[in-house]
Amino acid sequence: DVKVTQSSRYLVKRTGEKVFLECVQDMDHENMFWYRQDPGLGLRLIYFSYDVKMKEKGDIPEGYSVSREKKERFSLILESASTNQTSMYLCASRPGTANTYEQYFGPGTRLTVT
Amino acid sequence: DAKTTQPPSMDCAEGRAANLPCNHSTISGNEYVYWYRQIHSQGPQYIIHGLKNNETNEMASLIITEDRKSSTLILPHATLRDTAVYYCIVRVISSGSARQLTFGSGTQLTVLP
Numbered sequence: 001d002v003k004v005t006q007s008s009r010y011l012v013k014r015t016g017e018k019v020f021l022e023c024v025q026d027m028d029h030e031n032m033f034w035y036r037q038d039p040g041l042g043l044r045l046i047y048f049s050y051d052v053k054m055k056e057k058g059d060i061p062e063g064y065s066v067s068r069e070k071k072e073r074f075s076l077i078l079e080s081a082s083t084n085q086t087s088m089y090l091c092a093s094r095p096g097t098a099n100t101y102e103q104y105f106g107p108g109t110r111l112t113v114t
Numbered sequence: 115d116a117k118t119t120q121p122p123s124m125d126c127a128e129g130r131a132a133n134l135p136c137n138h139s140t141i142s143g144n145e146y147v148y149w150y151r152q153i154h155s156q157g158p159q160y161i162i163h164g165l166k167n168n169e170t171n172e173m174a175s176l177i178i179t180e181d182r183k184s185s186t187l188i189l190p191h192a193t194l195r196d197t198a199v200y201y202c203i204v205r206v207i208s209s210g211s212a213r214q215l216t217f218g219s220g221t222q223l224t225v226l227p
Contacts, residue, residue, distance in 0.1 A: 004157070043158070043217040054194030090157050101205050101215055103150055 003027070004106035006091055012112045019078040021109050023091030030096025033073035033103065034058075034066065036087040043090065049074055050096060081113045118202045123222040127197075131187040134221050139183040145206050147178060148215070151185045151198040158201065158217070161187065166188030192225045199223075 025032065033048040035058075039065035043060030045065040055066050063085060067075040074093075078085055091106040119137040126132040138147065149161040162169055162176045162187070169176045175188040189196055201220040 040219075042219060043215075089125060092157070101146070101203070102160045102163070103158075105159065108155070108157050110155075 002016040003111065004091055004093055006089075007107050009107060010110050010112075011114050012114065013078075013081050014042050014114055015082060017078075017079045017081050017113075019111065019113075021076040021089055021091075021111070022077075023074045023076070023093075023106055024072050025074075025091075025093040025104070026072065027093065027095075027104070028071065029093035029104075030071070031094045032062075032068065033092040033094075034074065034076045035090045036060070037090055037108075038087050046076065081111075083113050085111065086113045087111060118204055118218060120200075120202055120218070120221045122219065122222070123145060125224050125226055126189075126192045128225050128227050132192040132204075132223055132225070134187040134189075134223060135184065136187070137141050137184045137225050138202070138204045141204055142206075145204045147171075147176065147182075147185050148203040148205060149174070149176065150201045150203065150215075150217070152201070152220075153198040159207065161200075175201075182210055192223075194225050194227060197223060198223045 004025045013019050034046045034078045035043045037043050044060050046064050047058050049055045049068040052071050065077045067088050092103040094103045141186050145162050146165050148163040150158045152158045162171055164176045164178055180184045199222050200219040201217050203215055
């Protein structure tokens, strides 16, 4: 089975802190994604990556950056956390060559910024 | 991408079939219908997808109307663990590119004991 793991299920940070969210997948997938999910707004794409060191902005990249130094790992960075970044963060991966949108999601990280 | 419309909520008795409808009247010929679900406090889970033929896997069946303007996800014997938000997504498949999915508000299915 494909497994996507995220470093923390719950995280509490203070305003202005630098926050790292880590995501690891074990199926050698080329594509990886970071979403945030908020009530009433559904899932919104922050950034995605289609290869090592490659990244593209999604719909709401402001206030975030990403890093993909290894194929299996995709990190989301909040340079200076703010209260409006309190959310559920979901990582996903999928094969790059397959003609499919079958994405595999991690369990999510619920981040609270106080 | 075509817009989808789903009822906001549905109930189903445990052990009965759950039939979740999705309307996608503006779907184009090269758009697939995908279904995901999200159990509370977990990440979304892929269920099934199809283009125009009915599809079945170990989790569910997908029935797509002949004109492709609507579809129904069927969970043949719903259990309490099937309580989740179910998302219907219509998407063109573009090979080789990291295309994202757009999740709407979905249908909250509650399976009742």
